Structure formats: structure tokens, C-alpha cells
Amino acid sequence: MASDLPIVIYPPADDGGRRVRAGPYFLGMAYGLLDVVEFLRLAGMEDVDDAYMRQSPHVEWRGGGPDAWHYE
Numbered sequence: 001m002a003s004d005l006p007i008v009i010y011p012p013a014d015d016g017g018r019r020v021r022a023g024p025y026f027l028g029m030a031y032g033l034l035d036v037v038e039f040l041r042l043a044g045m046e047d048v049d050d051a052y053m054r055q056s057p058h059v060e061w062r063g064g065g066p067d068a069w070h071y072e
Contacts, residue, residue, distance in 0.1 A: 006023060008062065009061050009066075010062050033066050
């Protein structure tokens with residue numbers, strides 16, 4: 001397991017970005033799945049990858065899954 005902290009990716013904002021949190025920590029605004037992976041790696045979760053983000057029960061996708069990025 002990459003982390004014991006729950007990872008939450010919030011619904012897309014008007015600009016397409018999604019807030020990313022690990023437990024109580026705000027990690028940044030992601031504009032794609034690779035951004036989320038990089039934020040988590042920088043936070044010390046080095047074994048996180050695309051597959052982990054799509055399948056882990058510790059990741060909560062709000063407002064759409066890992067392919068829901070809205071750009072307007």
C-alpha cells in the first residue's frame with residue numbers, strides 16, 4: 001500500500017483543475033492524472049503510479065474518476 005492516508009481528488013473546477021488532498025494535507029491543483037501521481041510522489045508516496053490511482057480503495061474520486069478532467 002502506498003499510504004495509510006485517504007487520498008481525495010475533488011471535482012473539476014471551472015478551469016479543469018482538481019484539488020488533491022492526502023489526509024489533512026492539500027497537495028495542489030492537478031490538471032491530469034500525471035499531476036496527481038507527481039504530487040503524491042513528492043509527498044513521499046514513491047510507489048504510486050497510474051494503475052494505483054485507478055484501482056486503489058484508498059483513493060476517493062469525487063465528481064468523476066481518473067479520466068474526468070474538464071477544460072472549458
